Amino acid sequence: MANTGWDEFEIGAMLRTFEGEISDIATTLQEDRKYTQNSSFSASVADWRIEKPVFNKDYCIDCQFCWIYCPDISIISRDKKMIGIDMDHCKGCGICVEVCPTNPKSLLMFPEVADEEREIENWPAKEKKEK
Amino acid sequence: MSEMKKIKNLKEFSTSADRFEGANLLCPGCAHSIIVREVLNATNDDLVLAASTGCLEVCTAVYPYTSWDASWIHIGFENSSTAVAGAEAMYKALKIKGRLKQPDRNPKFVAFGGDGASYDIGFQWISGCMERNHDMMYIVLDNEVYANTGGQRSSSTPIGSSATTTPSGSVSYGETKNKKDMMSIMAAHNIPYAAQVAPNKWKDMVKKIQKGFATEGAVFINAVSPCTTEWKFDPKDTMHLTDLATDSLVFPLYEVIDGHELNITYRPKEKDIVPVEEYLAAQGRFKHLFKDQYKYLIKEWQERVDANWVYLNRREEARV
Ligand SMILES: Cc1ncc(C[n+]2csc(CCOP(=O)(O)OP(=O)(O)O)c2C)c(N)n1
Ligand code: SF4
Ligand code: SF4
Ligand code: SF4
Ligand SMILES: [Mg+2]
Numbered sequence: 001m002a003n004t005g006w007d008e009f010e011i012g013a014m015l016r017t018f019e020g021e022i023s024d025i026a027t028t029l030q031e032d033r034k035y036t037q038n039s040s041f042s043a044s045v046a047d048w049r050i051e052k053p054v055f056n057k058d059y060c061i062d063c064q065f066c067w068i069y070c071p072d073i074s075i076i077s078r079d080k081k082m083i084g085i086d087m088d089h090c091k092g093c094g095i096c097v098e099v100c101p102t103n104p105k106s107l108l109m110f111p112e113v114a115d116e117e118r119e120i121e122n123w124p125a126k127e128k129k130e131k
Numbered sequence: 132m133s134e135m136k137k138i139k140n141l142k143e144f145s146t147s148a149d150r151f152e153g154a155n156l157l158c159p160g161c162a163h164s165i166i167v168r169e170v171l172n173a174t175n176d177d178l179v180l181a182a183s184t185g186c187l188e189v190c191t192a193v194y195p196y197t198s199w200d201a202s203w204i205h206i207g208f209e210n211s212s213t214a215v216a217g218a219e220a221m222y223k224a225l226k227i228k229g230r231l232k233q234p235d236r237n238p239k240f241v242a243f244g245g246d247g248a249s250y251d252i253g254f255q256w257i258s259g260c261m262e263r264n265h266d267m268m269y270i271v272l273d274n275e276v277y278a279n280t281g282g283q284r285s286s287s288t289p290i291g292s293s294a295t296t297t298p299s300g301s302v303s304y305g306e307t308k309n310k311k312d313m314m315s316i317m318a319a320h321n322i323p324y325a326a327q328v329a330p331n332k333w334k335d336m337v338k339k340i341q342k343g344f345a346t347e348g349a350v351f352i353n354a355v356s357p358c359t360t361e362w363k364f365d366p367k368d369t370m371h372l373t374d375l376a377t378d379s380l381v382f383p384l385y386e387v388i389d390g391h392e393l394n395i396t397y398r399p400k401e402k403d404i405v406p407v408e409e410y411l412a413a414q415g416r417f418k419h420l421f422k423d424q425y426k427y428l429i430k431e432w433q434e435r436v437d438a439n440w441v442y443l444n445r446r447e448e449a450r451v
Contacts, residue, residue: 006194015197025200026175029148033200040196043154064145068333069370071164072153080142089153093160094367109367 029078041089045072049092051109055085056120060106066096082106103127135345136175138337147172150200156190160366162356162373163187163272165330170241170270173340177201177238179222181215183253184208185245186279187272202238209253211242216265223266239344240267246287247277250311261320261349268343268350271313274358282361286311290435291428292416294361299419304428309435314387317351321390325351328384331373335384335396342386355382363415375413379405380440385447393446407433 018025019034035041060082067075067082074090076083085096097107104124110116138144150171157164163186171178178201182188185208191198192205206214219240225231244253249271257269276294277283284294289310293299297306318325324346326339336354343350357372359365364372376382377397384397408429411417420428 009194015195017197017200024175025150026148026177038195038197039152039200040154040191040193040198041152043196045154045156048159062142064141067145068141068169069165069330071157071159071161071168071369072155073149073151073168074153077145080145086153091159093369094365095160095369098367099370 044088045091046088049090049112051092051094052087052112052114053085053090053092053094053096053107054110054114054116054119055082056106056108056123057082058106058123059102059104061102063101065099065101066107069095069099071095135341136173138173138341141333144172144333144337150178151191152198152200154196155198156193157186158358158360158366160359160369161186162274162330162358162369165369166270166272166328166336166354166356167243169330169333169336170340171201173337174239174344176344177236179215179218179238179240180204181206181211181218181242183211183242183244183248184279185248185272185277186274187243187245189279208248210256211244211248212253212257212260212267212269215240215242215267215269216260216263219265219267240265242267242269244269244271245278246271246273246275247283247285249273250286250313257317257351258320261317261322261351264322264348266347266349268340268352270352270354272356273353274356274361275310276358276361278358278361287313291411291420291425291432293419294416299425304419304425305416314351314353314385317353318387318390320349322351323348323389324386325353325390326384326386326396327353327355327382329355329373329377329382331370332377332384332397339386339396361416363418364413368413372413375405375410378403379407379410380436381407381410383440383443385443391451393443395443395447407436 015038016036017039019036062081067077072089072091074086076086094109097109100107103126110119151167180201181204204214273287275287277285282295284297284306287310288294288306290306291304293305299305314327324343328336328339355376357369378399385395387393411420419425
């Protein structure tokens with residue numbers, strides 16, 4: 001989108017987030033919405049990340065803690081299952097990893113450049129609880 | 132009234148389609164957006180929203196972008212409350228006149244503001260909205276500081292916190308004034324519902340927000356919002372900090388109905404109550420309190436929190 005100077009846009013201007021007529025957005029999933037370029041959904045903050053979360057579904061129990069506590073709507077849960085991470089909107093805060101209750105964790109942070117498949121292959125083993 | 136969204140458990144909640152979008156410019160790990168998500172996802176009804184200037188507004192409306200998938204009014208620092216009250220009053224008038232195009236939609240009216248916008252700058256505007264009992268909800272994102280402009284103290288900043296206008300040093304332990312008791316002030320307007328919430332206790336939060344939406348009249352919500360930048364902790368620890376805030380009883384969770392009937396809604400077991408010292412130690416803004424010179428303040432902190440907990444319990448018992 002072209003940048004507009006602060007003195008160039010109209011007072012009372014309105015930004016439209018969706019194309020055409022919209023009803024019941026609250027029950028329409030992101031993949032079924034027609035976002036305009038004005039929605040920040042159309043933008044990316046992927047370049048903010050130094051580290052990224054990697055998801056290993058083998059250990060996931062679909063508790064949805066990561067979904068509720070992700071500040072950036074980047075945990076994709078569908079039909080009550082965690083299915084992946086939205087890497088355009090994830091800022092790499094690491095909250096999802098902290099709140100993941102499984103052992104070993106189903107989400108771990110790695111450097112942005114890390115190879116996901118290799119990290120999943122070398123996933124840490126279950127940690128023994130200290131007595 | 133429209134039907135309440137059913138949210139029995141977290142799995143069911145996770146089927147919600149968010150109406151708040153990513154690639155906003157809030158810091159990684161910012162609790163503001165966790166709170167906003169829990170609030171918006173508590174209903175499927177249409178929303179009329181506004182946010183007072185502060186991190187939430189500034190970071191979610193960077194022209195030409197918006198992060199809101201609902202009617203959202205960009206307004207001043209002091210008046211998200213009255214913007215929403217105005218919309219609500221207009222809606223009511225059109226309804227009475229039979230001029231609503233979709234009279235069955237039942238929109239919910241919600242204004243968000245930071246503690247600076249709410250405890251200080253927009254205080255009288257909120258008071259007016261509560262006193263006139265508009266059918267709206269006002270939500271404070273309480274990070275106890277003017278975060279968006281670089282961490283100046285507000286009347287919500289607690290004692291001993293180092294803020295940029297009340298810095299700690301060899302002759303000062305930072306903020307010297309008690310945090311303003313906004314919940315009591317708002318409840319004193321005799322509004323039908325006021326509640327304190329925290330994003331870690333999502334079920335308690337959703338229950339209170341839904342109760343607020345079902346309430347006819349003004350609703351006031353104070354939400355604790357740990358700020359990774361100004362409280363100085365690692366972004367990954369936002370939920371840990373929120374746990375410390377609720378489990379140390381620094382932020383007790385309770386509600387006040389009709390200005391007087393107080394219910395405590397989260398009561399950690401005696402053995403699970405965290406010493407206030409742990410809450411303070413987890414944040415850079417209180418680091419100096421652990422120097423010998425200022426250690427007495429930690430004891431005073433604990434005494435204040437204990438006294439407040441006793442007060443809330445007695446209020447609850449008394450049912451007055
Ligand atoms: C009338 C007015 N005064 C001052 C400002 C500058 N200002 C913008 S945001 C902000 C701080 C907001 O603090 P708070 O309400 O606590 O929200 P936070 O950023 O902490 O979420 C200030 C002082 C302004 N925009 N308008
Ligand atoms: S790292 Fe942060 S932003 Fe990314 S998915 Fe996890 S919680 Fe969400
Ligand atoms: S927190 Fe962990 S176990 Fe729970 S849904 Fe997310 S990845 Fe799966
Ligand atoms: S400064 Fe604090 S409140 Fe503002 S965006 Fe950053 S973490 Fe959130
Ligand atoms: Mg603030």
